Amino acid sequence: MAEVNTGKGGAPTLDMTPMVDLAFLLVTFFMLTATSRVTEPVVVDTPSSNQDKLLPENVIVVSVDARGRSFFTVNNPEVRKNTLDRMGKQYNITFTEEEKKKFGGMSSIGVDIKQLKQYINMSDADRVAADRKAGGIPLDSVDNQLGNWIQFARIAERTQAKEQKERAERLGREFKDKPLRFAIKADSKTNFLQVKDVIKVFTKKEIFIFNLITNLEQTAKKE
Amino acid sequence: MAEVNTGGGGGGGKHAKKRAKKSSTRIDMTPMVDLAFLLLTFFVLTSTFSKPKVMEIPFPKDVDDHTKDTKVNNAVTFILTKDDGVYYYNGQFYPPDNKDGKPATTLTKTNWGPEGVHKLLLDRNKRTIDAIKKLEERRLNKEISDTTYQRLAIAEQGRRGDPSKGVEAALTVLIKTDDKAVYKNVVDLIDEIKVANIGIYAVVDMMPKELELLNAANK
Numbered sequence: 001m002a003e004v005n006t007g008k009g010g011a012p013t014l015d016m017t018p019m020v021d022l023a024f025l026l027v028t029f030f031m032l033t034a035t036s037r038v039t040e041p042v043v044v045d046t047p048s049s050n051q052d053k054l055l056p057e058n059v060i061v062v063s064v065d066a067r068g069r070s071f072f073t074v075n076n077p078e079v080r081k082n083t084l085d086r087m088g089k090q091y092n093i094t095f096t097e098e099e100k101k102k103f104g105g106m107s108s109i110g111v112d113i114k115q116l117k118q119y120i121n122m123s124d125a126d127r128v129a130a131d132r133k134a135g136g137i138p139l140d141s142v143d144n145q146l147g148n149w150i151q152f153a154r155i156a157e158r159t160q161a162k163e164q165k166e167r168a169e170r171l172g173r174e175f176k177d178k179p180l181r182f183a184i185k186a187d188s189k190t191n192f193l194q195v196k197d198v199i200k201v202f203t204k205k206e207i208f209i210f211n212l213i214t215n216l217e218q219t220a221k222k223e
Numbered sequence: 224m225a226e227v228n229t230g231g232g233g234g235g236g237k238h239a240k241k242r243a244k245k246s247s248t249r250i251d252m253t254p255m256v257d258l259a260f261l262l263l264t265f266f267v268l269t270s271t272f273s274k275p276k277v278m279e280i281p282f283p284k285d286v287d288d289h290t291k292d293t294k295v296n297n298a299v300t301f302i303l304t305k306d307d308g309v310y311y312y313n314g315q316f317y318p319p320d321n322k323d324g325k326p327a328t329t330l331t332k333t334n335w336g337p338e339g340v341h342k343l344l345l346d347r348n349k350r351t352i353d354a355i356k357k358l359e360e361r362r363l364n365k366e367i368s369d370t371t372y373q374r375l376a377i378a379e380q381g382r383r384g385d386p387s388k389g390v391e392a393a394l395t396v397l398i399k400t401d402d403k404a405v406y407k408n409v410v411d412l413i414d415e416i417k418v419a420n421i422g423i424y425a426v427v428d429m430m431p432k433e434l435e436l437l438n439a440a441n442k
Contacts, residue, residue, distance in 0.1 A: 015252075016251070016252030016253055016255070016256055017252055019252070019256050020252050020255050020256050020259055023256055023259030023260055023263060024259055026259075026263050027259060027262050027263045027266060030263065030266040030267055031266055047406065047407040047410040047411065049410055049411075049413075049414040050414050050417075050418060051414065051417065064406075186406045187406065188405065188406060188407035188410075189405050189406070189407065190405060190406040191402070191403070191404070191405060191406075192303070192400045192404045192405060192406050192408065192409050193400070193402055195406050195409070196400075196426070199426070212410060212413070214410060
């Protein structure tokens, strides 16, 4: 084990090799346990604020980038798959199980539903290029896809919550219902009228309370 | 630094005995340990920083109903425009030649510094802020429970006021933007609103007369 070398003239030396092993073990541990972040298709630079409430886990996030394109995501993979299924039925597009599984693992999407099948089947590299050219999810009154995504995601989430509750009751376990929240993540430079359009989509679906995602501001103490 | 010693190991150079050329390497590992701990600290810290913070914003039902004549008791309206510009006016909007004979509303320019919007809101909402501070003290002294504190604080923020007793209503804020304001401006304003303990605020559309005033002021 560790042998302190003393006496043989000069300062005692410690064999550092086990410590290096330990250090790299810890690094590996943290690298693996840190949940790998799925690459976001769009970079959104949120403005800063003094509010420090944390983003809840069960949430639908609509991201709006500086160009005004809207992206949609919901955190839970099962809910995602279910939502995709319902969207497909609405727009008469069938998604294979493979595609649904892939979709379940992705993060925000910003493509028209008609191009979604293609988008899912692209390789990762192609998808990056496609993200740059994508037009965002349409939310005009003629074809309010964003509204549909939100509505189906809500239904899917409630269905899943009900299933989980029933399962928990059967097993005699406690079930803590975390209600679904809604969040808007917009870039600082996004024109506010475009954010207002997204807000209108929410209010038309009878959603009136949502979170605006910001990053914590480093301010001097304001009196 | 790292030293590779051949022929007998470090420190044995003096004993120059004839042996088979056995090269034993002894590398000083200390820099490698430093590096490893640096990487470790990096990963530990970056994994905690990636949690984004949120502001919880309730929005009113009629976001696009700007024709509703909101009976404003004690309100200030902010108009956000291009290049982080912010103007405000107090109370109800009176266009020039209005039938109530009131003086026409003018827009006052302000800024995002501590002397601008921040100071304005703190001054105008002083009564509510002081009342909530008192409630906070009572809560810290365990006189009232947390839920009671919440309930009373929200009631303060929605206070109707009683002019006959000289009690003014709690300040409410209307947020209006033109087509050049950016999201950051609205977030900054809502941030200031929350810091000033204002509970009732709404994002509403601008009226055409307000837009005229704004364009005149922006020139």
